[in-house]
Amino acid sequence: MSLPNDLSFEPLSDAFAQDPHPYYAALRAKEGLTYFKDFDVWLAARFDDVSEVVMHEKMVRSMEYIANEEEIAEQKRAGNWHDMPHHSRFVQFSLLDSDGEIHDRLRKQVFKLFTPVMVNKLRESIQTYVDTLVDGLADRKEVDFIDDLAAHVPGHIIGRILGVPDEDCPQLRIWSENIVQFFDIDRSDERKELAERNTTEFYHYLLELKAKRETAPKDDLLSLMIEAERQGHMNHDEFFSTAMLILMAGHGSTIDVLGSGMHALLKFPDQMQRLRDNQGLMKTAVQEMFRYESPLPFFHRYCTEDVEICGQTFSRGTKFGVLYGSANRDSKQFPNADMFDVGRSPNWHIAFGRGAHFCLGNHLARLDMDIIFSTLLNRFETIELAEKSPVYKRGLSVRGPEALKIAWKRK
Ligand code: HEM
Known part of the structure; x- marks a missing residue:
């Protein structure tokens, strides 16, 4: 497979959405980093290159280290990020998009609720919640795994960690989806207005909840x-x-x-069977799901000084795109990288990033997955794909199916 020049890399196309991996493979085959002019970034696609960029001491996430106020405002206008008062206060700034002292201080405040010990305390309540959801679906022959089941779990559990009453969690999910969607491919004024409006509503909601907690604190x-x-x-x-x-x-x-992850199990029924026969493999299976289709495949960094990296020299302020989704299919790091292997070990994937910004919620995400897949394998005798080829979301920053119709038979 060869995609000879930068123009061939079309991450917003339908073909890329259906299967980005040939494009990633072509990038990995090129020497050095590849300049992608549509996003004005230098793309790192190989595992070693991605690791080198994110671990480099002169790399930051925030533009504030490399641009003055005027330049930042200009960049915001170019991306249609401007004139969004609440969005710029609460979404465009965050611990993820800060570095150094601010980042470390903010991360430290919340870190303690996301350690393995704290997350494991949630196991029982997540299991009860998932059981209730599955009870409501088990008699149906066919469901949309995304809409009917998956979409109801993570936001709900995070809502509980935050301290949001269960009945309000569906609303939080809608706000969160509308705000996040503005990050990727659709920067229209219409979506911008929705993102700003939803950030404002979210803010007012949290403001009220915070006032309640100030008078009556809870364990959240x-x-x-x-x-x-x-x-x-x-x-x-x-x-x-x-x-x-x-x-x-x-x-x-x-x-x-x-x-x-569910789609991979359906595409590789031998792996689904292997997991059914030996659920002791659930931990490695979940890790493999993150490696095989990393759900957040693309992040960025800026260099704060001139740097030599991956054999090339870059000037201060250069923007880099780190392709975690590609790094995780690098056959130099993962033997038979395109094979989905529920027992893969070791599996040092980079789907949660690396270094200072390493994902805070990785234990929680893995626990949600472990519980859901274990529950389904225990309760359903068969699970099959009920559509020909599920449509995947468009865009470089996300990876996952829009919907996933499955047919199942309860035990
Ligand atoms: C499927 C699950 C997830 C994946 C693949 C994922 C991936 C990532 C990645 C790659 C980063 C680092 C970004 C970078 O390198 O610039 C990150 C950061 C982060 N993630 Fe996750 N994440 C997931 C789930 C979660 C969950 C469940 C939570 C919280 C409940 C969470 C909270 C965060 C936070 C707060 C950061 C910022 C950390 C920092 O900047 O220090 N993530 N995540």
Whole structure:
């Protein structure tokens, strides 16, 4: 397979959405990093190159290190990110998009609720919630795995961690989806207005909930952050941007990998059977789902000084695109990288990133997956694909099926 020049890399096309991997393979086969002019980025596609970029000490996520206010405003106008007062306060700024002291301080405030020990405490309540959902679907012969099941879990669980009442979680999911969608391919004024309106509604909702927790704290993330704010570790805007980020970072990504993970099991029935026969493989199977179709395949970095990286020299302010989705299919790192192997070990994939910004919610995402797939394999005798080829989402920043029709038979 050869895609000879930059013009061939069309990440917003339908063909890329259906299967980005030949495009990634072509990028990996090229020497050095590849300049992609549509996004004005240098793309790192090989595992070693992606790792080198994200671990480099002169790389940051925030533009503030490399541009002045005027230049940032100009960039925002170019991307139609301007004139969004709430979006710019609570979404365009976040711990994910900050570096150095601000990043470390914010991450420290919330980190403690996402350790393996804390996340494991949620196992029982997630299981009960998933059982209830599956009870409501089990008699149906066919379901949309995404819409009927996967979409109801991650946002709901994150909502509980934050301290959002169960009945409000569906609304949070809608806000989060509409806000996140503006990041990727559709930057129209219409979507911009929706993203700003939903950020505003989300903010007002959290403001009210915060007021309640201030008078009656609970054992939840909002109460923890209220204490952090009281002690001067977070300001008003940081409080809300962190709460929103946690929901937005973990909701869609987990739904997407649930969808592509299920699709992989259906495409490779021998692997599904292997997992059925030996559910002790669930941990490695979940890891493999993240590697095989990484749900957040693309992130960026800027260099704060002139750097020599991956054998090339780049000047200060250069923007790099790190393709986690491609790195995870690099056969130099993963033998038979295009094979889905539920027992793959070792499996040092990079779907959760690496370095300072390493995903905060990785244990939670893996627990959701473990519980859902174990439950389905235990409760259904057969699970089959009920459509020919599921349509995948368009865009470079996300990877997952729009819908996934499956037929199943309960035990
Ligand atoms: C399917 C699941 C997920 C994937 C593939 C994923 C992937 C990632 C990646 C790649 C990054 C680093 C971005 C970079 O390198 O610039 C990241 C950061 C982050 N993720 Fe996740 N994530 C997932 C689920 C979650 C969940 C469930 C939560 C929270 C409940 C979460 C919260 C965060 C946060 C707060 C950050 C920013 C960390 C920082 O900047 O220090 N993620 N995630």
